Amino acid sequence: MRHIIWDMGGTLVNTYPEVDRVLCEAAFGDTSPEHLRHVTDLTRRSIAHAVAALSAEQHLEPEVLEAAYNDLKERWRSRPAPVMDGAREVMARVSELGGLNLVATHRDRSSATALLQGLHLEMDDIVCAPDGMARKPSPDMNLLLAQRHGLNPAEVLCVGDRPIDVVAAKQAGMPAALLVRPGTSVTLPDDAPGALVVASLRDLLPLLD
Numbered sequence: 001m002r003h004i005i006w007d008m009g010g011t012l013v014n015t016y017p018e019v020d021r022v023l024c025e026a027a028f029g030d031t032s033p034e035h036l037r038h039v040t041d042l043t044r045r046s047i048a049h050a051v052a053a054l055s056a057e058q059h060l061e062p063e064v065l066e067a068a069y070n071d072l073k074e075r076w077r078s079r080p081a082p083v084m085d086g087a088r089e090v091m092a093r094v095s096e097l098g099g100l101n102l103v104a105t106h107r108d109r110s111s112a113t114a115l116l117q118g119l120h121l122e123m124d125d126i127v128c129a130p131d132g133m134a135r136k137p138s139p140d141m142n143l144l145l146a147q148r149h150g151l152n153p154a155e156v157l158c159v160g161d162r163p164i165d166v167v168a169a170k171q172a173g174m175p176a177a178l179l180v181r182p183g184t185s186v187t188l189p190d191d192a193p194g195a196l197v198v199a200s201l202r203d204l205l206p207l208l209d
Contacts, residue, residue, distance in 0.1 A: 001175065001207050002099035003151055004090070005142055006123075007160035008107055010044075011179055013115055015081040018072060019043055026068035027054040044162065046106075073111045080118035084179075086201035091121070093208050100124040100149055104141035104158075104168075125149065136160075137167035142174060157207060166195040177204060 009015040024031045024039040042050035047069065055062040091101045103126040105112050112128055125148060127133060127141045134140040146153055158169035161179045169176035176195040198204065 001155055001157040001209070002094070002097050003102065003149075003156045004094055004099070004204075005102045005104050005145055005156055005158045005169075005174070006087075007158075007162075007165050008103055008105035008112060008115070009047075010161035011159055011165075012084055012087055012103065012121070013081050013119065014084045015076075015115075016040070016043060018081055019047060019069065022068050022072045023047075023050055023054060023065055026065050027058050027060065046162075073114075076111070077114045077118065080115050083119050083121065084201060086204075088121075090201050090204050090208070093205055097208060099208070100151070102145045102149075103127070104136075104145060105129065106135055136162075137164040137171070139168050139172035142168055142172035146172070146174075157204070159201070159204065169195075177207075 006012040009019075020036060020039050020043055021031050023043065024036050027039065028035040039050060039054070042053050051062050051065045051069070054060070055065055094101050101123050103112070103123050105126070106129045107115075108130045109126075109128040112126060116123060116126075125145060127144055129135045129141065133144065142156070142158060145151070146156055153173040154175070156174045157177060158165060158172070158174050159177045159179065160166065160169075163178070166176040166178055178195045178197050179201060180197055180199060196207075
């Protein structure tokens with residue numbers, strides 16, 4: 001593989017620890033281990049799912065949780081979440097091989113651009129679902145990036161941290177890698193078998209040629 005389509009939050013940028021703490025504090029008024037584990041389980045499905053579930057459980061208006069998350073995104077403009085360990089090395093290797101580092105994200109373009117700029121991550125292209133693209137597990141963002149750059153899907157590795165990233169890759173005819181926390185048990189969807197499951201982004205380096 002020569003090119004990578006990166007998911008952003010939880011894959012390229014380690015956003016989840018801060019998101020989990022902010023939503024936990026907004027929902028429960030604390031960040032106790034029990035509450036934090038519960039929030040973590042919800043956000044790993046999606047942040048929208050976590051907001052909906054927590055607002056229903058805690059009898060809160062969703063806007064309370066959304067405001068806490070939006071405040072965090074504003075803070076990221078000056079103090080961005082850290083780059084995921086190993087990401088810079090993999091990106092550098094892709095560039096050395098003449099490949100492209102691309103992003104397909106559910107994040108709005110303003111937030112995504114601010115994070116990338118704050119972290120000095122230079123991507124070759126980015127597609128954001130809020131610009132009018134179908135969200136994953138739809139393959140549309142992946143297919144658009146491949147079409148824009150004339151890429152052979154078989155040479156494009158899609159890297160994400162959720163099963164929907166795998167489904168989107170497979171439906172686009174692209175190989176997939178799923179980044180998981182060490183010790184995490186993952187069940188891949190029946191319609192998207194065969195993803196490489198890695199605990200470190202550095203595990204991707206041998207795949208690049």
